[in-house]
Amino acid sequence: KAGVTQTPRYLIKTRGQQVTLSCSPISGHRSVSWYQQTPGQGLQFLFEYFSETQRNKGNFPGRFSGRQFSNSRSEMNVSTLELGDSALYLCASSPVRGNTDTQYFGPGTRLTVL
Amino acid sequence: GDSVTQMEGPVTLSEEAFLTINCTYTATGYPSLFWYVQYPGEGLQLLLKATKADDKGSNKGFEATYRKETTSFHLEKGSVQVSDSAVYFCALSEEYGNKLVFGAGTILRVKS
Numbered sequence: 001k002a003g004v005t006q007t008p009r010y011l012i013k014t015r016g017q018q019v020t021l022s023c024s025p026i027s028g029h030r031s032v033s034w035y036q037q038t039p040g041q042g043l044q045f046l047f048e049y050f051s052e053t054q055r056n057k058g059n060f061p062g063r064f065s066g067r068q069f070s071n072s073r074s075e076m077n078v079s080t081l082e083l084g085d086s087a088l089y090l091c092a093s094s095p096v097r098g099n100t101d102t103q104y105f106g107p108g109t110r111l112t113v114l
Numbered sequence: 115g116d117s118v119t120q121m122e123g124p125v126t127l128s129e130e131a132f133l134t135i136n137c138t139y140t141a142t143g144y145p146s147l148f149w150y151v152q153y154p155g156e157g158l159q160l161l162l163k164a165t166k167a168d169d170k171g172s173n174k175g176f177e178a179t180y181r182k183e184t185t186s187f188h189l190e191k192g193s194v195q196v197s198d199s200a201v202y203f204c205a206l207s208e209e210y211g212n213k214l215v216f217g218a219g220t221i222l223r224v225k226s
Contacts, residue, residue: 043216099210100165
């Protein structure tokens, strides 16, 4: 099975712009979660989608949003970019929503905000 | 809220040395516990997991036991290799849903 894929792998944007990142989960996986990784804050949970519905949300401003499509693919959007949004954005998928399930991570999208 | 604390690094070891990376957690309910590894330029890979108290997770020579009485999930390996050099993250999955809470990560450097 193909792993979790994320596109694009690298992005450079300027402050005030918006950006959309894409994640394709492992085939058959219905839950997709997003995480932000920065040197200062570490790995932080952004949100989780299951069956096209947001099920859980982390402590991030409303500029961060996401959605999930009927094929389980997910996108996250960041509007009005700030320098502090520079980070590695990781997507993870799992078959269902049980806390015993393993989440499989993609390689990430490296976002740089200038 | 739930939290994970792991020992600060970097940890520098010689090849074939014994490895311990400490991890403790604070959680309500009954979390599952995980160790993930991240190699340079890559995403996270699951190393091992344990889903209930006294479970032992193991993989590639690494082991960790879910200790509810001490709220710990320490990672151990009897003999490290240069190829084990990476960043190791301890994490818990809250009792309901898929949210992972991560520790800060521990850099491991193994010298030949």
